[in-house]
Amino acid sequence: MMRNIFGFAFASAVAFAALSVAAKPVNLPKSVNVKLPDGLEMFEGAGADAINNNCLVCHSRGMVLNQPVMAKAGWEAEVAKMRNVYKAPVNEADVPAIVDYLVRTKGTK
Amino acid sequence: MDMADRRILTRRHLMGSAGLAGLALASPAWAAKTVRLPLPGGPDERPLTSAFPQKGSMILQRTRPPLLETPFEVFDQGVFTPNDRFFVRWHWSMIPTEVDAASFRLAVRGHVERPLSLTLAEVMALPQVEMAAVNQCSGNSRGFFEPRVAGGEWGNGAMGNARWTGVRLKDVLDKAGVKAGAVQVRFNGLDNPVVADAPDFMKSLAVDHARDGEVMIAYAMNGKPLPLLNGFPLRLVVPGWYATYWMKMLNDIEVLDRPDENFWTKTAYTIPDTPGANMKPGQTGVSMVPINRMVPRSFITNLASGAQIKTGAPVAVRGIAFGGDTGVKQVDFSFDGGKSWETARLGKDEGKYSFRRWEAHFTPQSKGNYTLMARCTNSSGSAQPNEPNWNPAGFMRNNIEATPVVAA
Numbered sequence: 001m002m003r004n005i006f007g008f009a010f011a012s013a014v015a016f017a018a019l020s021v022a023a024k025p026v027n028l029p030k031s032v033n034v035k036l037p038d039g040l041e042m043f044e045g046a047g048a049d050a051i052n053n054n055c056l057v058c059h060s061r062g063m064v065l066n067q068p069v070m071a072k073a074g075w076e077a078e079v080a081k082m083r084n085v086y087k088a089p090v091n092e093a094d095v096p097a098i099v100d101y102l103v104r105t106k107g108t109k
Numbered sequence: 110m111d112m113a114d115r116r117i118l119t120r121r122h123l124m125g126s127a128g129l130a131g132l133a134l135a136s137p138a139w140a141a142k143t144v145r146l147p148l149p150g151g152p153d154e155r156p157l158t159s160a161f162p163q164k165g166s167m168i169l170q171r172t173r174p175p176l177l178e179t180p181f182e183v184f185d186q187g188v189f190t191p192n193d194r195f196f197v198r199w200h201w202s203m204i205p206t207e208v209d210a211a212s213f214r215l216a217v218r219g220h221v222e223r224p225l226s227l228t229l230a231e232v233m234a235l236p237q238v239e240m241a242a243v244n245q246c247s248g249n250s251r252g253f254f255e256p257r258v259a260g261g262e263w264g265n266g267a268m269g270n271a272r273w274t275g276v277r278l279k280d281v282l283d284k285a286g287v288k289a290g291a292v293q294v295r296f297n298g299l300d301n302p303v304v305a306d307a308p309d310f311m312k313s314l315a316v317d318h319a320r321d322g323e324v325m326i327a328y329a330m331n332g333k334p335l336p337l338l339n340g341f342p343l344r345l346v347v348p349g350w351y352a353t354y355w356m357k358m359l360n361d362i363e364v365l366d367r368p369d370e371n372f373w374t375k376t377a378y379t380i381p382d383t384p385g386a387n388m389k390p391g392q393t394g395v396s397m398v399p400i401n402r403m404v405p406r407s408f409i410t411n412l413a414s415g416a417q418i419k420t421g422a423p424v425a426v427r428g429i430a431f432g433g434d435t436g437v438k439q440v441d442f443s444f445d446g447g448k449s450w451e452t453a454r455l456g457k458d459e460g461k462y463s464f465r466r467w468e469a470h471f472t473p474q475s476k477g478n479y480t481l482m483a484r485c486t487n488s489s490g491s492a493q494p495n496e497p498n499w500n501p502a503g504f505m506r507n508n509i510e511a512t513p514v515v516a517a
Binding site: 018019020021026028029030031032033034035036037038039040041057058059060062063065066067068069070074078085086087088089 | 148150151152155160161162163169170171172173174175176201202204206207208209210211229230233236237238239240241242257259262274277302303304306307308322323325328329332334335337341342348372460461462
């Protein structure tokens with residue numbers, strides 16, 4: 001075995017079995033109790049009420065804000081997927097306002 | 110809490126903070142710094158956050174349910190990704206924040222001779238095994254897809270490598286006694302959808318795969334209990350397969366005598382049944398199959414795009430590679446954008462499912478631009494392709510990466 005300039009070891013080509021019997025005993029894990037950030041920051045700007053009232057139930061706004069821009073049809077499909085596939089409790093009457101907000105803030109120019 | 114209660118609670122929270130909404134910044138106050146990934150067309154700026162329990166500085170992709178990406182410089186620090194920097198991905202936000210080790214039970218049920226309800230101590234009493242294995246999100250690098258696709262907009266950091274300690278799934282299944290006629294084994298964790306009738310996140314493996322002696326139930330990662338966000342107290346380890354199968358907070362194993370029809374196994378996480386899971390945008394009539402084995406990848410970790418190097422002096426280039434569903438056979442390095450290649454030197458073999466270090470040298474003879482590339486060929490002879498793939502879910506990217514640098 002030799003060491004290179006980075007200081008990590010280079011071994012000759014020894015094939016290790018992927019799975020081995022572990023030598024070191026592992027203690028029974030202790031219980032955990034943690035706190036997660038609530039992720040309740042709201043969408044901003046005009047016409048954000050519908051998206052704030054419906055979409056934040058399941059996910060924080062970052063999921064939307066980090067998406068690439070999409071055409072209106074793309075955003076309509078996303079909202080439909082959330083409602084139909086993931087059963088998001090989005091009021092049907094709010095869908096146009098949600099899509100409008102998405103197209104205004106994240107639509108293709 | 111039922112859906113209506115949760116909705117009211119969430120709305121109340123929202124109303125409570127409404128007065129501050131106008132003051133809210135693009136990044137939450139606890140996000141001190143940002144990184145650029147960079148993703149074509151943007152947005153590519155993400156906060157760095159240390160606000161998540163048992164986690165150090167991570168790239169914040171989504172707060173709830175958490176999507177946390179490993180900052181890329183972590184991969185230069187060694188082949189094992191520290192637990193507190195390991196990427197995090199959850200589908201639903203009802204994640205227990207408290208797990209009691211004494212009352213936790215792992216159920217093994219369905220098409221078995223003896224249904225079981227195992228304590229952690231009973232699981233840990235089975236023969237202990239360990240394995241180094243890469244855990245990579247199906248959608249790692251999705252943000253680089255062009256045209257862009259919707260989803261978690263990851264850079265390259267939705268992957269990590271750990272030494273997993275636990276027991277063979279086969280031993281657990283044998284304890285219950287799988288009955289003849291079993292078809293698949295379905296895995297479920299403690300997390301739940303917010304909405305009662307939404308599809309609970311579950312995944313299945315073929316019974317022969319589940320009993321291959323390599324699939325593990327891990328209770329430790331890099332010698333420590335798993336962080337809660339990485340699946341405390343038990344996580345399935347499916348070496349060589351994408352992370353979607355590595356069920357976190359595993360508490361239910363159901364042996365099925367029929368194919369699993371649940372949404373997450375049958376419908377979600379499917380790829381085109383084509384070489385490299387590749388198709389054309391808008392192409393129709395493509396047959397889809399569940400995502401499965403990983404493919405080879407390699408990365409340069411010590412030089413970032415745009416790095417300055419010195420003309421006439423030897424440059425050491427190093428990185429990591431993994432073979433996907435088998436070991437790394439060879440890594441080749443190019444400094445001229447793929448016109449010529451030389452074989453890189455490989456680091457210690459930690460097992461065929463592990464990251465592996467590689468290293469190469471070159472001397473830029475003249476000033477100007479150089480395009481550095483690495484290409485992994487795995488033990489089955491499969492090599493990274495030149496061109497990126499494309500599919501609508503943004504899965505299985507593994508093309509050769511290019512790192513442009515400037516010799517001055």
